[in-house]
Amino acid sequence: MTKLDAKIPEGSLAEKWTKYRSSVSLVNPANKRNLEVVIVGSGLAGASAAASLAELGYKVKVFCFQDSPRRAHSIAAQGGINAAKNYQNDGDSTFRLFYDTIKGGDYRAREANVHRLAEVSSNIIDQCVAQGVPFAREYGGLLSNRSFGGTQVQRTFYAAGQTGQQLLLGAYSALQRQVGMGNVELFTRHEMLDVVVVDGKARGIIARDLVSGELERHFGHAVLLCTGGYGNVFYLSTNAMGSNVTAAWKAHKKGAYFANPCYTQIHPTCIPVSGDHQSKLTLMSESLRNDGRIWVPKKKDDPRKANEIPEDERDYYLERRYPAFGNLVPRDIASRAAKERCDAGYGVGTSKMAVYLDFAAAIIRYGKAEANKRNIHHASDEEIQLMGKEVVNEKYGNLFDMYKQITGEDPYELPMRIYPAVHYTMGGLWVDYNLMTTVPGLYALGEANFSDHGANRLGASALMQGLADGYFVIPYTIGAYLASEIRTPALSTDSEVFVNAEKAVKEQIDKLMNIRGTKSVDYFHKKLGLIMWDQCGMARNEAGLKMAIADIQALRKEFWSDVRIPGEANNLNPELEKAGRVADFLELGELMCKDALDRQESCGGHFREEYQTEDGEALRDDEKFAYVAAWEFKGESQFELHKEELKFENIKIAQRSYK
Amino acid sequence: MEGNLNLTLKIWRQKNAQTAGKFETYQVSGISEDMSFLEMIDVLNNRLIEEGDDPVAFDHDCREGICGMCSMYINGRPHGPNKGVTTCQLHMRSFSDGQTITIEPWRAEAFPVIKDLVVNRSAFDRIIAAGGFISVNTGNAQDANSLPIPKDDADEAFAAAACIGCGACVAACKNASAMLFTSAKISQLALLPQGQAERSKRAEAMVAQMDEEGFGACSNTGACEAECPKGISIENIARMNREYFSSVFTSK
Numbered sequence: 039m040t041k042l043d044a045k046i047p048e049g050s051l052a053e054k055w056t057k058y059r060s061s062v063s064l065v066n067p068a069n070k071r072n073l074e075v076v077i078v079g080s081g082l083a084g085a086s087a088a089a090s091l092a093e094l095g096y097k098v099k100v101f102c103f104q105d106s107p108r109r110a111h112s113i114a115a116q117g118g119i120n121a122a123k124n125y126q127n128d129g130d131s132t133f134r135l136f137y138d139t140i141k142g143g144d145y146r147a148r149e150a151n152v153h154r155l156a157e158v159s160s161n162i163i164d165q166c167v168a169q170g171v172p173f174a175r176e177y178g179g180l181l182s183n184r185s186f187g188g189t190q191v192q193r194t195f196y197a198a199g200q201t202g203q204q205l206l207l208g209a210y211s212a213l214q215r216q217v218g219m220g221n222v223e224l225f226t227r228h229e230m231l232d233v234v235v236v237d238g239k240a241r242g243i244i245a246r247d248l249v250s251g252e253l254e255r256h257f258g259h260a261v262l263l264c265t266g267g268y269g270n271v272f273y274l275s276t277n278a279m280g281s282n283v284t285a286a287w288k289a290h291k292k293g294a295y296f297a298n299p300c301y302t303q304i305h306p307t308c309i310p311v312s313g314d315h316q317s318k319l320t321l322m323s324e325s326l327r328n329d330g331r332i333w334v335p336k337k338k339d340d341p342r343k344a345n346e347i348p349e350d351e352r353d354y355y356l357e358r359r360y361p362a363f364g365n366l367v368p369r370d371i372a373s374r375a376a377k378e379r380c381d382a383g384y385g386v387g388t389s390k391m392a393v394y395l396d397f398a399a400a401i402i403r404y405g406k407a408e409a410n411k412r413n414i415h416h417a418s419d420e421e422i423q424l425m426g427k428e429v430v431n432e433k434y435g436n437l438f439d440m441y442k443q444i445t446g447e448d449p450y451e452l453p454m455r456i457y458p459a460v461h462y463t464m465g466g467l468w469v470d471y472n473l474m475t476t477v478p479g480l481y482a483l484g485e486a487n488f489s490d491h492g493a494n495r496l497g498a499s500a501l502m503q504g505l506a507d508g509y510f511v512i513p514y515t516i517g518a519y520l521a522s523e524i525r526t527p528a529l530s531t532d533s534e535v536f537v538n539a540e541k542a543v544k545e546q547i548d549k550l551m552n553i554r555g556t557k558s559v560d561y562f563h564k565k566l567g568l569i570m571w572d573q574c575g576m577a578r579n580e581a582g583l584k585m586a587i588a589d590i591q592a593l594r595k596e597f598w599s600d601v602r603i604p605g606e607a608n609n610l611n612p613e614l615e616k617a618g619r620v621a622d623f624l625e626l627g628e629l630m631c632k633d634a635l636d637r638q639e640s641c642g643g644h645f646r647e648e649y650q651t652e653d654g655e656a657l658r659d660d661e662k663f664a665y666v667a668a669w670e671f672k673g674e675s676q677f678e679l680h681k682e683e684l685k686f687e688n689i690k691i692a693q694r695s696y697k
Numbered sequence: 698m699e700g701n702l703n704l705t706l707k708i709w710r711q712k713n714a715q716t717a718g719k720f721e722t723y724q725v726s727g728i729s730e731d732m733s734f735l736e737m738i739d740v741l742n743n744r745l746i747e748e749g750d751d752p753v754a755f756d757h758d759c760r761e762g763i764c765g766m767c768s769m770y771i772n773g774r775p776h777g778p779n780k781g782v783t784t785c786q787l788h789m790r791s792f793s794d795g796q797t798i799t800i801e802p803w804r805a806e807a808f809p810v811i812k813d814l815v816v817n818r819s820a821f822d823r824i825i826a827a828g829g830f831i832s833v834n835t836g837n838a839q840d841a842n843s844l845p846i847p848k849d850d851a852d853e854a855f856a857a858a859a860c861i862g863c864g865a866c867v868a869a870c871k872n873a874s875a876m877l878f879t880s881a882k883i884s885q886l887a888l889l890p891q892g893q894a895e896r897s898k899r900a901e902a903m904v905a906q907m908d909e910e911g912f913g914a915c916s917n918t919g920a921c922e923a924e925c926p927k928g929i930s931i932e933n934i935a936r937m938n939r940e941y942f943s944s945v946f947t948s949k
């Protein structure tokens with residue numbers, strides 16, 4: 039086991055980033071023109087990094103598997119983006135955002151990175167507004183804010199329930215501007231299938247043109263993986279269908295350590311599963327918990343409809359258990375609380391695996407406020423309802439429409455039924471302060487890295503991190519590496535190492551195509567998902583994890599002998615694409631279970647049943663586990679653990695309390 | 698068997714851009730009303746794979762109506778029969794037992810077919826690259842609240858910015874015009890103070906690119922607005938025309 043060096047700059051926490059920026063090596067403009075950067079993924083992290091690096095003068099290539107960079111799954115983020123602007127004058131500050139993030143992450147994130155994130159958060163909002171991102175505004179023309187879980191200030195900026203869309207389109211526009219100027223070369227419908235490592239440094243990638251099936255070799259002085267998270271290992275998640283771990287996993291097998299793979303976020307408010315046909319799950323934004331109240335009946339197996347259950351027979355269990363934060367406790371806590379109620383027999387709906395998210399009280403509250411505003415003194419109940427619904431529609435209209443579309447029920451009239459679902463992965467490729475992985479020249483940004491959210495991410499912080507990494511961190515930190523690469527000429531892609539890398543990828547594809555088994559890729563993916571959800575989901579224990587590891591190994595073996603991929607490899611073949619991704623999930627899943635087994639404590643989204651307080655809260659073990667678990671790939675089913683000690687010098691580490 | 702809908706599907710099959718395509722007919726049974734339209738296609742594809750046939754290729758990703766990737770022309774309408782809904786959010790409760798459903802790709806010269814129901818929409822990316830942005834490099838922005846923007850303007854800009862770039866407007870138009878798409882971006886930026894500096898240049902450049910891509914002229918029938926899953930208003934086209942002509946007539 040080697041000790042990992044996170045390369046955290048010297049100095050006090052608040053000065054580290056400022057000092058670093060003033061002293062990091064620079065690359066002069068003439069040299070930037072000769073330095074090539076390959077960026078994989080075009081979401082918030084990838085698009086913002088690509089635009090910013092191209093503006094600086096680097097030669098950039100961007101790859102995405104979708105038909106346009108604008109489709110990346112950042113587009114689906116709903117609720118908002120945090121920033122320590124303190125526009126509401128409610129006591130927010132850089133330190134408070136830093137503190138909330140560390141605490142929300144259950145003290146398993148790196149202080150220096152999180153503080154830098156909080157520092158640049160304000161710049162992100164400025165940058166996005168300058169790009170024309172239409173954030174929600176007050177009548178005075180200033181920006182509007184709302185609350186998110188795990189905080190007591192209003193620091194979340196938003197654009198209805200489509201904040202991710204608007205931020206991504208801003209970054210996409212900036213990227214397309216650079217494409218138009220010839221500074222970025224864009225490769226859509228391309229999937230990265232390996233990293234090319236030369237003399238220990240990342241020097242490019244092998245990508246497959248998904249339309250022609252041809253393999254391509256691309257050189258880069260540095261390679262940035264901005265490829266998102268791996269929630270689809272569970273099959274059912276709020277991720278897009280194509281979201282995958284392949285780029286990160288290939289990098290892992292080429293020497294990049296994978297950190298905290300067991301930290302997955304189960305989001306408390308998603309539309310419940312409706313049947314075996316289900317292909318994905320849909321999130322209902324956390325912002326709904328600003329106004330919606332979560333409850334279940336006080337009576338077990340209550341057969342009555344929601345509207346027939348009187349107020350005093352409802353259990354608003356989050357408000358009951360966590361009076362200080364109420365419905366706005368962090369996601370891991372809200373999810374476990376929902377599971378606890380459903381497991382205890384208080385669930386609702388046909389499956390009994392759901393709880394209510396109710397807007398009736400909010401509609402009346404807003405309706406009365408509107409009546410006051412409009413000077414209507416004796417408004418009838420109907421008028422109040424109507425005005426209240428108008429306000430709710432303005433705040434959450436698109437979410438309500440989506441709910442109705444999917445379930446066929448009208449959430450303005452009936453409470454929503456919700457249940458937790460896999461949403462985000464805090465784990466990812468291990469990176470140092472520069473966002474560089476353990477392979478020199480190979481970087482990971484956004485959800486693909488592990489660094490900022492510890493064991494649980496707070497709502498509206500993913501967008502913040504993706505854009506911080508791309509707009510404001512990598513443009514500086516990449517200089518630290520590239521300044522020493524100015525004498526490295528572009529390597530010919532006809533060189534042996536590129537040719538061999540391509541050959542290895544081709545062999546893997548041929549191997550998959552030649553199995554010609556009997557079962558579809560989805561068959562294996564669904565099976566893997568069930569194992570992961572049952573044994574490595576919201577609650578985990580030793581016996582279950584051990585069983586899961588054996589089951590996954592057996593399933594992987596079956597996959598490699600019995601999967602059926604129709605069609606050919608030399609044209610558009612979505613089944614072949616899926617097969618490659620599922621093959622990687624089948625390896626990652628095992629590592630996740632291994633990591634979960636190894637971490638004999640509960641923290642954030644990682645809940646080991648053996649380690650809990652008397653009232654069922656996560657019980658950390660800071661003596662033994664205040665470290666980042668970074669795994670090195672050593673061959674099939676073999677991973678070596680390396681530890682990065684987490685030092686908390688600016689925060690007093692404590693049992694998390696939201697009571 | 699999860700449900701009780703039995704359907705006949707007539708689906709456009711085309712191997713690639715070079716090969717001629719044709720309709721194939723398939724029967725599916727036991728479809729649940731709670732399935733999304735794409736999940737119904739998943740059922741068909743799984744069966745085709747089991748039977749050793751090539752599954753139907755179609756674009757999709759987020760399956761929650763926001764990425765703009767799904768693109769089927771269902772019974773003569775982009776994204777099917779419901780208003781304000783993408784194909785991935787269309788659910789089978791909108792269909793009845795025994796119904797025949799015809800499924801085609803977007804049809805437009807500027808959107809060549811790649812395979813089956815998958816088309817190439819990269820023309821949209823090039824229109825944005827021509828001018829769909831505000832030229833501000835990272836790191837130069839002033840404080841966000843130093844520029845108050847009237848709420849109504851911000852709301853209107855947001856309504857235009859809600860476009861998901863799916864191309865339903867082009868597919869709906871008998872001239873395969875991309876005016877609704879292009880005008881939505883021009884409008885968003887024209888409505889905001891940040892967009893003023895490049896206002897006329899932007900309109901000219903984006904319209905020129907749109908024409909170069911081979912999209913047709915506006916048919917003035919409003920089909921684009923009627924079929925847009927995000928309710929993008931046709932008023933944006935009027936605004937784009939004003940932007941464009943004022944730019945052309947005042948250019949030096």
